[in-house]
Amino acid sequence: xxxxxxxxxxxxxxxxxxxxxxxxxxxxxxxxxxxxxxxxxxxxxxxxxxxxxxxxxxxxxxxxxxxxxxxxxxxxxxxxxxxxxxxxxxxxxxxxxxxxxxxxxxxxxxxxxxxxxxxxxxxxxxxxxxxxxxxxxxxxxxxxxxxxxxxxxxxxxxxxxxxxxxxxxxxxxxxxxxxxxxxxxxxxxxxxxxxxxxxxxxxxxxxxxxxxxxxxxxxxxxxxxxxxxxxxxxxxxxxxxxxxxxxxxxxxxxxxxxxxxxxxxxxxxxxxxxxxxxxxxxxxxxxxxxxxxxxxxxxxxxxxxxxxxxxxxxxxxxxxxxxxxxxxxxxxxxxxxxxxxxxxxxxxxxxxxxxxxxxxxxxxxxxxxxxxxxxxxxxxxxxxxxxxxxxxxxxxxxxxxxxxxxxxxxxxxxxxxxxxxxxxxxxxxxxxxxxxxxxxxxxxxxxxxxxxxxxxxxxxxx
Ligand code: BGP
Numbered sequence: 001x002x003x004x005x006x007x008x009x010x011x012x013x014x015x016x017x018x019x020x021x022x023x024x025x026x027x028x029x030x031x032x033x034x035x036x037x038x039x040x041x042x043x044x045x046x047x048x049x050x051x052x053x054x055x056x057x058x059x060x061x062x063x064x065x066x067x068x069x070x071x072x073x074x075x076x077x078x079x080x081x082x083x084x085x086x087x088x089x090x091x092x093x094x095x096x097x098x099x100x101x102x103x104x105x106x107x108x109x110x111x112x113x114x115x116x117x118x119x120x121x122x123x124x125x126x127x128x129x130x131x132x133x134x135x136x137x138x139x140x141x142x143x144x145x146x147x148x149x150x151x152x153x154x155x156x157x158x159x160x161x162x163x164x165x166x167x168x169x170x171x172x173x174x175x176x177x178x179x180x181x182x183x184x185x186x187x188x189x190x191x192x193x194x195x196x197x198x199x200x201x202x203x204x205x206x207x208x209x210x211x212x213x214x215x216x217x218x219x220x221x222x223x224x225x226x227x228x229x230x231x232x233x234x235x236x237x238x239x240x241x242x243x244x245x246x247x248x249x250x251x252x253x254x255x256x257x258x259x260x261x262x263x264x265x266x267x268x269x270x271x272x273x274x275x276x277x278x279x280x281x282x283x284x285x286x287x288x289x290x291x292x293x294x295x296x297x298x299x300x301x302x303x304x305x306x307x308x309x310x311x312x313x314x315x316x317x318x319x320x321x322x323x324x325x326x327x328x329x330x331x332x333x334x335x336x337x338x339x340x341x342x343x344x345x346x347x348x349x350x351x352x353x354x355x356x357x358x359x360x361x362x363x364x365x366x367x368x369x370x371x372x373x374x375x376x377x378x379x380x381x382x383x384x385x386x387x388x389x390x391x392x393x394x395x396x397x398x399x400x401x402x403x404x405x406x407x408x409x410x411x412x413x414x415x416x417x418x419x420x421x422x423x424x425x426x427x428x429x430x431x432x433x434x435x436x437x438x439x440x441x442x443x444x445x446x447x448x449x450x451x452x453x454x455x456x457x458x459x460x461x462x
């Protein structure tokens with residue numbers, strides 16, 4: 001074993017409710033923004049496939065958890081669907097949903113798989129979006145109540161909690177770049193949404209800490225995209241710094257350090273885009289930092305200084321301060337259109353070590369989405385996804401190096417366990433260690449990477 005990981009390392013995978021559960025109209029679930037958007041604009045979704053069935057985990061969780069066990073999982077991150085648990089967002093708790101999540105949690109524990117639970121993974125209940133979504137302070141309070149209910153219901157068995165998954169993504173998708181509902185393009189509103197998401201987060205952390213759950217830890221899951229300047233020219237460096245402020249530090253700093261970066265505040269003030277705040281907010285953020293940080297890593301951000309002055313008529317966007325560029329010789333995943341740069345994961349971990357108090361952290365998502373994987377299925381019935389094995393292995397080498405150099409990394413979760421439905425891309429790109437055959441009653445088969453993963457966990461390294 002060349003790369004051995006620390007004892008007790010968390011090996012597993014991550015997913016989210018909307019992407020695997022299906023049963024969107026069953027068991028008393030209320031609609032969320034994905035159900036609604038799909039109903040309104042099905043053609044926005046790849047092949048017109050929506051979130052109503054997905055991978056049918058709702059009915060097949062026992063079979064799926066048995067497969068997780070079989071491929072070596074000792075932990076698994078899932079999310080609770082707010083609109084399943086509390087169909088109206090605020091109001092009554094749905095007993096069928098409580099039963100479902102109890103069943104899943106208990107099944108995981110019986111199989112010695114530790115559940116890691118995310119409270120919010122992109123799936124705003126429709127009733128809450130109608131109140132204004134994260135623009136509304138009432139929704140912030142409704143979320144804090146929802147969080148408390150989850151801790152009360154499941155906190156006796158779930159010890160790792162995460163307030164939000166990639167909170168920057170609903171800001172980008174829903175309020176800047178038109179890939180999430182409510183497809184608004186408005187920088188001021190985007191800033192407000194981002195700010196309220198942090199307030200909601202801090203309130204959930206506060207409730208959690210007050211409850212004093214034995215052995216409980218609370219964190220946040222952030223997609224960190226290291227921002228590399230094209231050159232050491234000061235204009236390029238400044239451009240990369242601003243991209244880093246917007247896309248990484250807007251959540252990383254308040255969540256871990258309890259305060260926003262001064263540079264970001266100054267920039268927003270200069271351009272007149274500070275959010276509306278309330279008295280006590282600063283103290284709330286300051287006092288409710290996380291115990292643990294989950295890091296999702298897919299791709300870096302390659303940034304250079306702007307080549308042309310921004311059009312003053314165009315809507316104000318973060319990229320008024322920088323341009324992107326394609327790094328010469330870069331490696332790409334052509335299916336997703338994302339650069340593959342394994343060292344990025346190390347750079348993030350070392351940054352967290354050096355500049356964020358070496359807080360306890362883990363890789364909460366990392367994976368490779370590929371289209372048309374059926375063509376790699378052999379006579380043995382297995383998909384031979386050697387590219388995925390290589391992808392994971394090459395990233396793990398850098399994680400290993402970071403640990404050797406003192407980074408406080410406790411685990412690695414692949415995105416994802418089984419092929420799942422992905423937002424507007426639906427089933428285009430497959431990420432699973434386990435294949436889901438949509439043509440054949442959603443039959444599950446372990447891919448080559450799944451068996452490789454099993455050996456990885458058995459050896460605690462490779
Ligand atoms: C992350 C999300 C996941 C998942 C993953 C893969 O941003 O947390 O929900 O979807 O990316 O990305 P995609 O499915 O868009 O290819």
